[in-house]
Amino acid sequence: MTPVRLTRYARGGGCACKIPPGELEEMVAGLALGTPPAGSPPAGDETMIIGLDDADDAAVLRIEGDRAVVSTVDFFAPVVDDPYDWGRIAAANALSDVYAVGGRPVMAVNLLGWPRDTLPMELAREVLRGGRDVAARAGCAVAGGHSIDDAEPKYGMAVTGLADPARLLRLDAARPGLPLSLTKPLGIGVLNTRHKATGEVFPQAVAAMTALNADASQLALDAGARAATDVTGFGLLGHLYKLARAGGVTAVLDAAAVPYLDGARDAVRDGFVSGGTHRNLGWVAPHTDFGRTGEPERLLLADAQTSGGLLVAGEVPGATVIGELIARTVPGPVIIVR
Structure with a gap:
């Protein structure tokens, strides 16, 4: 079978396809989905611990005592041309939302959109195989799912996990005095954009995207961390802004300490930067003091990641410390880049 450039069938790619954060926040403003309507019967011990308020990575519902269920969903258009790799990346990305709140994924269902008259179904099978294999590595069962005939190929998973309500990682738990740790290097977005435009393959980006955040999540919990998020479509700056805003703190980012994948700076220099x-x-700039940070560095810090690492308020063994949280001065920036 002749190789197919899957990324040519996608308007965007990976988590760069997300609706822009500012537009998304306007759209969901006032939709307190975690609050039952007036007149609803009492829910017993069921309590929405993490809902829509701060746009955390997953929803968490206490079901009884020390048990909570974690729920999330994530899907996107092809980010690489290899269908098996795309399936692996999409699955790792969806599972990451559970790890980002301190949970353990236990079950997932597939979400697949496929242009059946345009692309061979054998490719769709490879995508599903990639997702299955990564879920198996995570110890997460895959039980069917849902598919539609779609003009643009899309794949992802809805994932259910379990967590201890007393040991969660959440956005609003960020506090002054904590270091900021990053568990994967940046640059995934610009390398994927270059891949889509040129067909060049970047194994270092695929390796980063298919690496699970399971160990990083457990290490963060073991170290006593209580605030974290994963770095995906809104870039490091966007997710850092959400974390600092929810915690009422200011994030001081040491730009020189941020790690990047090989080739990331070259990709920015050569103009391979996504619209996302x-x-x-543009979303974070009004809330950020960039000092003397130049445009290429700003773009790298805002680079839309797919299946990126965890950003943790606290020290995590093996992670890179990239800054710290300090008390917020009002008025003042939410992020300071030095």
């Missing part, structure tokens, strides 16, 4: 990255930068 530009939108991310």
